[in-house]
Amino acid sequence: MMAAALCVVAACGGGSDDKGGSAAPSASGSASQADVLGPISKATGAPVKIGLISEGANPVADASDEARIAQATVKWLNEHRAGIGGRPVELTVCETLGDLSKASDCGNQMIDDGVAAVIIGTSGVVESAWKPLNDAKVPVMVYGSSDPGLLSSPTTFSLGDPTFSVIDLPIQVAKDKGNKKVSAIVIDVPAALHSAQEVAPPLFEKAGIGYVLVRVAPGTADMTPQMQQIADNGSDEVFIIGNDAFCISAMNGLKAVGFTGTISAISQCITDATRKAVPGGTLKGMVVSATAPIGPDSPSMRLFLAVANTYGKDIDTSNQGSLTMFTLLAGLQTATQGITGDITSATITSTIKAMKETELPGAGGLKFRCNGKAIPDQQAVCVRGGLASTLDDKGQPADYKVLGNTPIPD
Template structure:
């Protein structure tokens, strides 16, 4: 889905709020996301034989310290797989250099400086709350930054930034789904903080108006255990669809209230993995909820068994049902496969950037049937760093499995 109008640029800023608010939920793990399938054949061995090249990966917690550390562990397993089956990076063995931001800007800056000094040809990550600090520290080094999803417009518009999920698609797809379901007014359930409510009010409202939709802000304090009365008031004001932006716990509370109120209209969120106890706490489970992400939620879809096999073969104690590991795997191998389209590329940061900007064809995104990567700057006209224009809209059943998925 491409959007080149001024409202598209507004959507970048608007969705920035939702990305920032949902980062805490990206480590969520769910039975719905756990592949739990039998091992599959990984194909023909293609070992890297060239001199080692260093690639950086930054996570938000130390490996082994929980779901966010799970991203680092998944990146390490993905590296071993790439060296064994993908010929490494341009035929050269990848030497992964990892670092944890510990969820602070200062440590994220130090991580980026450390990796640049180590001589990495690229810095990769899944989703991090410290992407701006990392990118700022890499400025002037010539080292490209590859990230799954960001709210930072500078990264998305930079010649050295590469973004594999399109935040515009998340925003505009919400409007499209609301219209498709015949709803007239979108209620935005958002954390009651100026950094969230201000931009959403100022920027999303004009976007919805341009689509002929009404807009209703529903700010909720994180300290409010039961948001039912506030949501009921929004329904009374005409909201017949809701987009919920927050971490797993916040989103779950809002869905629970909507269930208890008997609400049957569209419920949309970009939290894509819920914990089992959260699902069990909902009167109707996740039935009818639509998630926006780059990860399939239909267990039988291609790629999930391969992912689980790779994590089992090359990693240890990796939670394959967590978004953190799935996104790290998807982003890291998307980077490797994009560079590998250009023979001999990958030995320097300059070569990596050139290879990604001149990809001869699109690369299928792992775990995302139908989505592809092409970093030639044409996926989203106003954002040269975004490599994919679309998102997967998954309608969930009560247990959190996708009953239908559509590319938007």
């Protein structure tokens, strides 16, 4: 029930200090860009209000890119994808600033504003924003969460496999490398801890691999003491869950104490800021889970860049969180294809539940289906498996592999 991958999303929204970072291939050229965006199909009529709840900029992480790419994506959907049900999408934005009470206020604000559905982006307080919406039966689309109630909700749709990114992947890395003991370095926020504390231990035990949880507070600049504990406890692999600033501190702390084992991480660890602050020798060979296929040229990357470059401004296209937000909004629009009549929370929910399995926009070839059968006891989950990549000596992913994305039954 852990939204493993969610922690990913949860606390890990940070991006690099550079806009349009080096990880992104070029998507310039008006003719080719127009082809990538698709034919014009403009939305008309009364707008459909969709809510966006995002972390925004706060002392722990800066997720301001989410609102920028969301607005760009909405412009593209309204001009090239006929919005939702032929009607234009109108975005209502609320920022939580990483605060539990503000998150709850954002959820209630969306209800007061009469939105038909809500996207919740990268957030360490996703459950607080989600709860009032769930109580009001407003459909919510997220990348993931560690909250069992959220994952069992009939009006919530999660685009991340809850165990892939933070449990299945490090276990597979340990098996491939012959490692015997994994220390998970986890940012100490609620959205990250359920999976790390409750779900991971029995799965690692079942795999015959030792497991140690190391909780570290957000904003900890010097992690040398915690990393020394890992060097002393016999771990031959670490797995890091946090935003880029958190991961930089962890990786440099590991280097300072002379850790020589395997380092793996969630995708939000790797941005241009990480590449500048962490030696290439530390990054080379690191296996990362991926919420989005940032970096190498691919159909997903070309579409994302075309949307960001055509309709957006000052968007960090090297940031996994930017592409994840694109996928959430484009995924909502894709899942509601064919909706007719009144567009309400109820009709959006029923249309999404009835969708056929299809490719998830911007997700590197992953397919999704939201009929509640991807993981039977977690009906909110719409995706099985995920993406993984191995980094080169510049901290760049060479390519992405789709792992475990098996068909979801009728």
